Amino acid sequence: MCADTPEMNSPDYKSTLNLPQTDFPMRAGLPKREPAWLERWEKIGVYDRLRDKAKTEQRKPFTLHDGPPYANGNLHIGHALNKILKDMVVRSQQMMGRDSRYIPGWDCHGLPIEWKIEEQYRQKGKNKDEVPVVELRRECRAFASEWVGIQREEFKRLGVTGNWDDPYLTMNYHAEAVIAGEFMKFLMNGTLYQGSKPVMWSVVEKTALAEAEVEYHDHQSHTIWVKFPVVRALDANGARQPQRGVNVVIWTTTPWTIPSNRAVAFNPELSYGLYKVTEASEENWAKVGDEYLLADNLAEEVMKAARVDAYERKEDISAKQLDLMVCAHPFRGIEGGEGEWDYDVPLLPADHVTDEAGTGFVHTAPSHGADDFILGVKHGLRMTHNVLEDGSFRPDLPLFGGALIFDHKGKEKDANKRVIDAMAGVGALISRGRIKHSYPHSWRSKAPLIFRNTPQWFASIDRDVGDGQDALGKTIRQRALNAIDAVKWTPETGRNRIYSMMESRPDWVLSRQRAWGVPLTCFVKKGALPDDPDFLLRDPAVNARIVEAFEADGADVWYMEGAKERFLGKDHNPEEYEQIFDVLDVWFDSGSTHAFVLRDREDGSEDGIADLYLEGTDQHRGWFHSSLLQSCGTNGRAPYRGVLTHGFTLDEKGNKMSKSLGNTVAPEQVIKQYGADILRLWVAQSDYTADLRIGPEILKNVADSYRRLRNTMRFLLGSLGDFDEIEPVKPVDMPPLERWVLHCLYELDQEVRKGYDAYDFQGVFQKVFNFATVDLSAFYFDIRKDSLYCDADDSQFRHAALTVLDILFQRLTTWLAPVLVFTMEEVWLERYPGETSSVHLEDIPETPADWHKPELAQLVERVRNVRRVVTAALEVQRREKVIGSSLEAAPEVFVEDATLVTLLRTVNFADVCIASQLTLTEGAAPEGAFTLDEVPGVGVVFALAEGEKCQRCWKILPDVGTHAHEGTCKRCSDALG
Template identity: 55%
Template sequence: MTETTTAQPEARDYSDTLYLPKTDFPMRAGLPKKEPELLARWSEMGLYRRLRETSKGRTQFVLHDGPPYANGNLHIGHALNKILKDVVTRSHQMLGYDSNYVPGWDCHGLPIEWKIEETYRAKGLDKDKVPVIEFRQECRQFAEHWVGVQTEEFRRFGVEGDFAQPYLTMSFDAEAQIARELMKFATSGQLYRGSKPVMWSVVEKTALAEAEVEYAEHQSDTIWVKFPVRTAQAQENVINIFHDPEHASEENENAGSLADAFVLIWTTTPWTIPGNRAISYSDRIAYGLYRVTSAENDFGPQAGEKLILADALAGECFEKAKLGFERLRDVGADELSPLTCWHPLKGLGGGYEFAVPLLPGDHVTDDAGTGFVHTAPGHGTDDFEVWMDHRRDLEARGIDTTIPYTVEGDGTYTREAPGFEGKAVITSEGKTGDANKAVIEALIAAERLFARGRLKHQYPHSWRSKKPVIFRNTPQWFVHMDRDLGGYGLPEGTSPAGEDTLRSRALAAIDQTRFVPAAGKNRLRGMIENRPDWVLSRQRAWGVPICVFRHEDGRLAPGPEFSHSQTLVGRIAEAFEAEGADAWFAEDAKARFLGDLVNDLDRWQQVTDILDVWFDSGSTHAFVLEKRPDLKWPADVYLEGSDQHRGWFHSSLLESCGTRGRAPYDTVITHGFTMAEDGRKMSKSLGNNVAPQDIIAQSGADILRLWVMTCDYADDQRIGKEILKGTSDTYRKLRNTIRWMLGTLAHADGATVALTDMPELERLMLHRLVELDRLVRQGYRDYDYKKVAHALVNFATVDLSAFYFDIRKDALYCDPASSTRRKAALQVIDIIFEALTRWLAPMLPFTMEESHLARHGDEADRSIHLELFPEIDPTWEIPQLAEKWAKVREVRRVVLGAIEVERREKRIRGSLEAHVTVHVTNPALYQAVADVDLADVSITSQATLTHEEAPAEAFRLDDTPGVAVIVTHAEGQRCARSWKVLPEVGSDPDYPDLSLRDAEAMREFEAKSGHA
């Protein structure tokens, strides 16, 4: 008998009947290739022009661009700055404003001039032998080149703006307006020529602003110097070495006298001793008279010498000089104030035969030194202020108050430093010269050196040449900070309320300005409160000149006493409009501008100093915001690094307050500096520089932008390989979320479901959109990008991918096409996609544009950046639903934890093999999940809810008491289509290998496809 077998039919493959995601949107971003394609697309479609067209009639929002220097490739700080600015303007555009961004460049001044000089030095040429206009032309060409390079680099960051018509401080119209602004200060009497100590770069041959100075370690000679007391009043009345003065001996009376004592000072700049004119002390410091009892040094004080110094520092000073000492008595401020001393170099060349008074000064402390401060008014701001504060009293005492010019611009001593003429403080190469040595040797010879040493400390250097600077008294052009302005520049019909000085105006303007972060207000206020008069002049060649003429008698043209000021201003400005500021340097400039306005032309001197570039950039509001019809004055926002409290924010504030009475901005935003990954400053020597161009070439600009958005820009940030790796991981999760939505929406047919007919889960997601819309809009208005970015990333990865999408995949893939649940999910995902991509568009413009085009088609005039943020229906907000589902998610978290243990132990292969019994004894949690399909929510095949106590072996989480889970194998057969294990599989006669739900889906699918 032959045995026969019947072949079993192969299991059907249902994969082609599932509504699985389908999209051409790639998983791998390929941003370095894709982003340039999108840039080209935006250029071809004229995106910037389209933005302006679609914005007509809207309220204007203006971020005014602080101009970078056009002198090299962009660094990571530029990237942070410009990306932040781009997000400000893009977000406000999508908030419904006409948010126009006009980029600008600072093209004048030392940064560019220095680069040209470097090329000269490399060729062995002397810059001073080149005609000034020819040299200026080379500077202009250099700046033009780098404007072009930086334009492309900024655009590669994804920055959108009017790069076709940027503003340049070297354009003729800008130079003309800068000149007009300067001449406003001259005409109003705010400009004056004075003499003050300024920071001077010997290497660069110019005065420097504080913003052009950085501090670096420097080793200085330190000296303690003895100033012999010259006069002392009625010493017999102040001797106090015994409790009973009547029994004091003559010897002890002499010991307590100040007449033969020395005042001891300490300084880290021995070269300033020839410029000494006073000694400062403090009435808050306890001073004493000390006597040397023994000496072990080769030079300096000998036994019996008496010195006056601070008690807190006496021991340290005598130990430094290797001296024994005893304290004789107190010395009060009332004894110090009438004292004068001899200069310690008295007798050297006959040039130091003058009295050195003691003056009280608030800057004096007993933290270091001797408690007395050597005061050279030509070599320090505090020294100068103290000298000027007491100038009238000193003159009444018969003391000459002339401030000497002891040092030339080349760093060498002048004739006003007798005995040292020609010695160099700093050489032209920026090295320490022979001045310190010469002064120290002279002090030793005069027996006035107490001790000497060396000190490593932070010392000001030029941030360009990296060489030390000096404080040097020079003739410069200043703007008064405390002169009464008499209402000049205020709007017509208004008058000043109280004091009207540049300082008072600036302080009032600060109070009316919003600062982000708020600490910026106190920082800028402190600088304005304490700053000296504003130094405008630089001794350079490339820039806008201080275009005034000065008469021998001190009058200025234009100026308050010059009757033809307006004619002269107009004449100069018109010439600059037509020819640029080069017109000032033409040979006939003096006669051309002033000749027919005066009858004593030869007595007028044409000023050739150049304006500090901070005045240029501080005037940008005048030739950008006020002149361009597509912008407005004042700006809504100025945004720069925190160093610009001393720079652009500062100069813009002073310029605008001096000419218009208020700040040119309503809000000031500051960011910190970018450090290496280990927290150290980036430098070539450390090899820890991170170039934005390298990041873009490897990963794409959107990765760089996402790093900016997720860091706290208000503080210093860090960047490096590991940090960028984390940023890339975050980006990948975001991209995958968007890609899944695009794939799922490929099956959307536009069908809609009424809100009341939607499942709770969909209504919950719509509720989340209302919450997010409020957060996102407010976050963008508050410039809190980290808050927005983290909220959207968490929404995408936690609320969507790990929760909502995870739960809804079964319904979206397997439900019948007619399913209300599936239609509602597609409708909500469509809404979520539009909201999320638009909210992220200001931050990630390339990726969101790519997503938008993938969803809606790539018609030539389409762009997500022409859209507004979505209008989210406020009626979607259901707080009680959110409260309920927060509890559901607590329970779900315990269920997922239990399933994960079973998978890890390999008792099940996946969650669809599981049946979960969920014990919920917490009444609030039980009520929340009572009407929820726990199998659906936990992505299991079966689930049972009970309020009974769970057995001891049940899975629990410590932070969710009242919930426990038992996992067992689901009963029934596995559905060949959805893979759920259910007892009902096999009960449908047409589809015995499917669940009832999947069988119904197949009937619809085959009916639609014609296979019924």
Template identity: 60%
Template sequence: MTDTTSRDYSETLNLPKTDFPMRAGLPKNEPKILEKWKHKDLYKAMREQSAGRPKFILHDGPPYANGNIHIGHSLNKTLKDIINRSMQMQGFDANYVPGWDCHGLPIEWKIEEQYRKKGKNKDAVPINEFRRECRDFADKWIDVQREEFKRLGIEADWANPYLTMNYDSEAVIAKELMKFATSGQLYRGSKPVMWSIVEKTALAEAEVEYEDHTSHTIWVTFPVVSGDEALLGKKVVIWTTTPWTIPANRAISFSNDISYGLYKVTEAAEDNWAKVGEEFIIADNLAGSVFEASRVDAYERLSDADVSKIEYCAHPLRGAEGAGDYFDFNVPMLAGDHVTDDAGTGFVHTAPGHGQEDFQMFLDNREAFAKAGTEQVPMTVQPDGSYYPHVPLFEGKYILDRKGKEGSTNKAVIEKLTEIGALMARGRVKHSYPHSWRSKAPLIFRNTPQWFVYMDKELSEEAKGDTLRARALKAISETRFVPATGQNRLNAMIEARPDWVLSRQRAWGVPITVFVNKETGEVLRDDAVNARIFDAFQNEGADAWFEDGATQRFLGDAYDAENFEKVTDILDVWFDSGSTHAFCMERRADLNPNRKGLGGDDYVLYLEGTDQHRGWFHSSLLESCGTRGHAPYDAVLTHGFTMDEHGRKMSKSLGNTVAPQDVIKQYGADILRLWVGSVDYSEDQRIGPEIIKTNVDAYRKMRNTLRFMLGSLSHYKGEEVALADMSELELLMLHRIAELDILVRESYQAFDSKRVFSALFNFMTVELSAFYFDVRKDALYCDAPSSKKRKASLYVIEQLFRHLTMWLSPILPFTMEESWSYRYGDAATSVHLQQFPEVSSAWRNDELSAKWEKIRIVRRVITGALEVERREKRIGSSLEAHPTVHVTNAELMTALNGLDMAEISITSQINLSADAAPSGTFTLDDVEGVSVVPGLAEGNKCARSWKILPEVGTDTEFPELTLRDADAMRELESSAV
């Protein structure tokens, strides 16, 4: 007989053994994994492995190369990486080529800031010297951002990104522009555009943000000079928040659906601008508010006013001293659908050079304007925001100064109107107003000559209705949007947008490569000229356009340079990025897609923030539809913006920004990635210190689950186990793998990583750590090596480990690579070169799953009762318990038949009874028919498994052990001989 009186049985247990650390140490460990991927050239291996598969192309929307990445970049790039990795592991060739937007105002503005600090004049620097400085600046930040993106674990072709400033890119961008010119879609016109006085350029809608702004408000009178005799000499009142536009007024708009009246002032202070006896024409619904603003004490309504019978009014500045005859034209009264009586006076002051609706009124009423003396939209404001010298009274006065602060024009206009008695009232109003997203300065609408692409011109005589707008709307209807609301948003923008403005009055970018005949004003369309431009740009870049002698060089011998104007405006950067499909996807053999949307096998996804409905999604759609007739993408996915954890917009002034670099330094990139993978990105999402800590805690729980599996698998010999040799608990886990396999695949294909993370996190922490592993620890630690239950459990844990590490690797690539190498060796192939495992259909067992849902309901009541016993210190561990479980629910009792509920509940003993329980027993409110009477286990405590059973002491060789543990010891000692 073996002496067991003082033996330490812990050495005989199959306890988990692993070097996988409990503390992740991600900030130090992740760079080592990055070096491993670099050494093994993981990107190349992925491409070689997936050669010939259908392509999944998540085409990168290019960030600006002008500063360190911020939390929004991290969200965006990590989402892309999660999707790409998941698609790669589902059988696609998910080649990710990153890109950068290198041209345009964001970079040019930085160089100008450097110039201003040095007292240097940009206009005195040769243009190509300035452009080289812009290029060098972009190069610097591309390198910085590339390393920051790599640190996030983004797998991509970092050695060969696309850049809008690459010579080949610039050549293709110019070629795409020349396609619009050759097809007749490009034209030069004059119309009001959003203009930045500070930056001296037109801006695209995507470069505009709306902020609160306090403006002057004025009520101005226009005397009636022609039309209804009863109204002659009466004064039409308009209201505007832009006093500076009064000199540009050329009409008054009214509505046929509004009731107007003739009103007379009967009481007012002597010094009031609106005098007693004066008569004004105002919308009836607004008369009260107008007279209140005008400090009129009393007034009366004299009669209805049929304003449609008014032909002309006089400009309020007509006859002003110093104005000469400049304002002596007539101001026509015109009906317009945009006029309402919600605010103001019921009349709209119309300055065609300073508003989109005003300009449209000019287009719709050209004859009326011409008859009144306005044949062209007036040019009143210069690029620097000052009035042209030909505008009397206000010449040289600035609307805004060069810092975006209010200039002298508003004050001068108000003073002049007051002086001549044309001002009825004035005030201030706070309202939403367009600002430049770069300089933060207010914008103006300004009439300028610009280059446009027609939205509604038919592209061929044969195809009626084939316009750019029609093509774009059709393409939207054929595109998948995630979330689906994005389709309506982009559709509404395309339906309402005016012609596409392409020109910018800047220096850094791809020029508008067209020549205009000075005599005819026609754009030159010559394939040979276009070919010379393309070849030069490929070899020298777009700088070639600005070199001396460029005009004659490109025109060649067929044309005289003296007869042509070389356009020097540059292209809007949205045209650059909108052309990426042409110079990136189509020109790379590893990307050029045979698209599903066009009948092929490949799939193209565009993914950016919601603001890109008016930005990159928008310009890419128009560019591709204008040159190819279809969208460049099959699907468009959008994410919201990142706010602080209180839902506020991040700003340095509030001190609530979260820098990804800081999170990575303190916690590691996988913590940031876990946050990205777990949030609902379709809405604005939040991040901050407490949210990060929550993710750290979630990560720790998942890591501990992985560590337990790795430790347990140190005892696994690789044996296959037939389903027939498994207990129900192992079969249940295989069933859950089969269920999760469907969920994971469907969710990743729906680009829903949040659902993947939520399901796997709950599975690992609730179903594995708190249930399956908890139940199976006894068999794993204590059963004999030959135990079928132990072998089956190890086999199932191996399946769980493989599936979970692969499923989670798109979200947590560093941790899953680390786990994989601890399991299979550092020299083993990467987890990122695996495909999601195919799950056997035999694992799916819905009937068994339904049964175990009932079993776990009963178990939940038992563990609830045991928790009370522990809290009251009547037991130390659940193995000291011997509860009696009363189950009067026949359906639940049937599910328990044949099961060892003591093992499942982790007690030493248990009694099951179908009898009604005595009063006062433990129950749960949401479980009917189950109650528990606590009790203490009877017998002796096993020195090895700590179970308390009467059988302990009955084995003559190992009297301190249960019979199961005694048999295990004999097998262990026998195998050791």
């Protein structure tokens, strides 16, 4: 056994130190502990208590209106991102003094739910069409209700606060009554009309789709080049001149639309020519001597596709010449055609034709394209109804009756092939091929869509709205464009995006040919045409009866026996009217939510306008868009003052998440492994205005940041154990370093409030995190640990530090509570464990203006710069094993700036540098001194501290061992009494 040393024989002074003491664990254990806090918040009624508090204090309301998620499946990471962002907004606004209200909601109607019920029917061998519609609707309601319950618990598990006991559901009776009432406002103001237009149609779902329900994916289509024979032209005098052998050539990727062709479009601004084939293989469809009209910029490409070996350009063809030409349909005179296509096909001028691809001529089927329809209306072209709702050709269509474009699973069938074969048979083709291109698909079934002409109900956005509010704009489009500029868009690019969409959007297709939804509550007069003044029944008394019935029993009453007689009453003969059974586009449902949530609910918005709508960037064409249209049609204004958008979630490599790729990150998995606070912290650390990446490595980094922050809070808790026993020190009586911390808090408080108001959660967290880990943990705490641990209990110096720690505690917990809802509650309850205590019932404390000391901050910054040189110099000695601790050092610090030397002598610079002894010397550092280029005029010469090590504070000082208490310095001996 080695000989005794003085240190081993000296008293154990550890029990005399004020070392941090806390039960707050370093290991959070969030996955297991978070549910208990959720139960506690529910038990003490945090959300309701905040409403009572706001009412008592007459706080200004802040309403974030929840965009309704769809009630048909478990949450994905995008849901979590969205709801967490909303929760951060709500909580931060509340803690800054507002009455911050949040009413969760759900979209409950629509095709996906109805489809699920139909799948169940098929599995049971039931025919959906034989099930009474009310029974089907009730099963849809039960299905949606079940998923609302599941999703509600999943959202709550994320720590999201709100009125969970009374959410809004679009299938609630009052909601259905209001949605019907809002629809009937369009009926009454003249913007509702029935029209026959080509709309995006899903043959899988057998319904029309709105633009917001369409997404684009790569799809392989047939591509064909087709000859339209020119049969006559008019000369300059208007006389008919027969034509032989000249063909207008078109190119299309939808061969199935050729039977519905009614015209060919050209662009008068393009250059056209007549081209003749001079050399070609005998096997080619393009024959020697054929003459084609083509856009000059595309002629070479067309001839190449047709495998023509040589050709010549015979002459220019002017726009005036084209305008006087008439073609025959390629199927004119076809055997078995029964005269179906024996009509003229005019050439018509149109701006949408380009020479970027194709031939410079566009085959025009008004029933199957948006541009085609517009051109058809302008020139009175006949609409066709060749394609049925299941994607098949009408049975009586010659040659092609019953042919199917896509089947019920979205797979291509025989329509394209049969049309192509028929054209090849009559010599109408010059080439064919396949092309992969972006093509519209249903965002629900993921199946390709078709443009199909069907009778649908529309809200016109360019008709005058007859409601007497012309000052807001005469049309819905004008009102919407005006309203957009009155809204604050975050980020600002959102404004331009929705503005351009609103400028060019077509009329709103309101009708869907389904069963589960709010019906289009209107009646049409039998025998009347859509343009007739009395076609639509517009009777306020009828409308009132409908709303009253829906309010009492829901929209199912529309489908019950005797409904027509009940609603028409005695004023109208039921035999003269037809009841409409289409249901409303679900975007009309969600677009109307402002009316039954913001306007009608007591906890809604006082003026019926939300302070904020917050959804993903895709909602510029979705919920933001439909809400704006709906509200402008009924109120003349937007239903929101602010709109915030976030990006999509991607995996760590920036790839779109896909179950097939196995790169999805489920919220449930993250919570199970890390806890919801880590997921919330991921949101706070991310730039949500762009797409957000998430994955195992990213989450590990987030967890590391969390641990560092938790360590800061643990230090505060451990050090504040005896704070209640002291008299807090006034700022004016504090040392400079404490007053500097208060100054930092003042400036940071401004940044936090500004950031929360701008919804800049990433900026807020980064600033608070850097302050906590750099300014506090690595600087202030590091310096003040000695005083906190070793100074006497009655030391004013220590009391000042404790006062600052208490102030830090109050602000850090409330600043971070909107982000780390569980952890800050845990921290708060560690100090304030009352039965009804909660950090979420607190506000961010007001910060006194007299804490602001910019001149002091400049001085401290100069001190910190000198300290950086000293600590860097001591770190060199530590790495070389000369010292084990900075307390073993007694550096000499050379400073050229005399005023800086004076400043350093006003503080205990040795303590600032955590050195036992330190000498300050005014002047240039000697050669060989340690310096840092970024801190000129400062040098350090290393020396070992002289004296003995104090057995209480561990400083090495010359006076150790000369005081009453063995092995202590004067400060420690005095503290021991």
